[in-house]
Amino acid sequence: MLSRLMSSSIRSLDRECNCTVRLLDDSEYTCTIQRDAKGQYLFDLICHHLNLLEKDYFGIRYVDPDKQRHWLEFTKSIAKQMKSQPPFTMCLRVKFYPPDPAALKEEITRYLVFLQVKRDLYHGRLLCKTSDAALLAAYILQAEIGDHDPGKHPEGYSSKFQFFPKHSEKLERRIADIHKTELIGQSPETSELNFLQKAQMLETYGVDPHPCKDVSGNPAFLAFTPFGFTVLQGNRRIHFLKWEEVTKLKFEAKTFHIYANQKEDKKIILTYFAPTPEACKHLWKCGVENQAFYKLEKSSQVRTVSSSNLFFKGSRFRYSGKVAKEVMEQSAKIKRDPPEIHRSEFLSAH
Numbered sequence: 626m627l628s629r630l631m632s633s634s635i636r637s638l639d640r641e642c643n644c645t646v647r648l649l650d651d652s653e654y655t656c657t658i659q660r661d662a663k664g665q666y667l668f669d670l671i672c673h674h675l676n677l678l679e680k681d682y683f684g685i686r687y688v689d690p691d692k693q694r695h696w697l698e699f700t701k702s703i704a705k706q707m708k709s710q711p712p713f714t715m716c717l718r719v720k721f722y723p724p725d726p727a728a729l730k731e732e733i734t735r736y737l738v739f740l741q742v743k744r745d746l747y748h749g750r751l752l753c754k755t756s757d758a759a760l761l762a763a764y765i766l767q768a769e770i771g772d773h774d775p776g777k778h779p780e781g782y783s784s785k786f787q788f789f790p791k792h793s794e795k796l797e798r799r800i801a802d803i804h805k806t807e808l809i810g811q812s813p814e815t816s817e818l819n820f821l822q823k824a825q826m827l828e829t830y831g832v833d834p835h836p837c838k839d840v841s842g843n844p845a846f847l848a849f850t851p852f853g854f855t856v857l858q859g860n861r862r863i864h865f866l867k868w869e870e871v872t873k874l875k876f877e878a879k880t881f882h883i884y885a886n887q888k889e890d891k892k893i894i895l896t897y898f899a900p901t902p903e904a905c906k907h908l909w910k911c912g913v914e915n916q917a918f919y920k921l922e923k924s925s926q927v928r929t930v931s932s933s934n935l936f937f938k939g940s941r942f943r944y945s946g947k948v949a950k951e952v953m954e955q956s957a958k959i960k961r962d963p964p965e966i967h968r969s970e971f972l973s974a975h
Contacts (some may be wrong), residue, residue, distance in 0.1 A: 668684075677812050684721075722830065749789070763803035764789040768813045875933065876905045909940075
């Protein structure tokens with residue numbers, strides 16, 4: 626009898642696994658899930674923990690043992706997607722950047738998007754000229770430490786904060802000047818909104834870069850933004866296609882093709898090469914999801930797409946979430962007292 630009980634409890638332990646999800650403020654959320662739990666179950670747990678209703682802009686990212694990044698698919702079992710053994714480690718990130726952060730209904734959503742874009746700035750994904758960089762960093766300072774106080778903030782105080790991959794003393798002084806003189810009295814939420822409105826005007830807002838090579842072998846980064854498909858080379862945007870211009874996204878092995886119709890019926894095909902077939906498939910899936918989210922009027926228009934021009938070949942994939950227009954309509958219906966925001970104080974590094 627005892628051995629039967631023990632074996633059943635071991636079986637039930639085997640059916641459970643631990644997950645740790647790193648959140649946007651670098652805190653961690655840990656939970657136990659059933660082996661057969663789907664991605665949606667874990668995502669709903671995290672959103673409940675964060676008191677987040679406008680959740681369709683976010684996703685859960687994980688990295689497989691081959692260092693390939695993936696977005697967790699919510700309609701599939703978590704354990705089957707992870708190529709590693711539990712405990713599983715993932716992170717919550719913005720997956721679809723709001724085209725207009727000011728139009729978000731709730732401050733909690735804006736705060737989480739602010740944390741993501743601040744992270745993008747720190748990791749060099751949000752590129753900008755020095756004057757924009759100084760203003761963005763000053764908004765972060767104001768949001769995190771409030772008004773400049775000579776008693777609390779001695780000379781060089783802004784150097785304790787890491788805003789960018791690297792920056793000069795001259796830029797540091799400019800950040801402190803703006804913070805001391807131009808932002809007095811701004812609340813954290815106002816500074817965060819101003820930061821997002823400034824960031825949203827930059828060409829690389831919402832860029833999650835995929836490293837590739839062009840047909841000549843030159844390195845390039847491909848990315849999908851709320852406004853379209855973009856190609857970066859060096860620190861410059863060399864191609865930009867609006868979502869309504871993009872007609873098809875295809876891939877085979879490591880080769881990725883973007884088909885587009887530009888004005889006056891000008892048809893173009895751009896071709897790039899990803900480092901591995903797995904990276905190319907991830908790039909294609911990200912493109913398919915972003916195009917569906919930003920371009921379609923409603924999720925009932927979503928179709929299963931094939932990665933190949935030949936019907937019987939390649940991968941098939943279908944975006945399973947809501948589209949931007951539906952998310953905005955749903956947000957407008959939110960009627961609750963705004964949840965309290967527990968801001969992380971003095972986040973100087975990431």
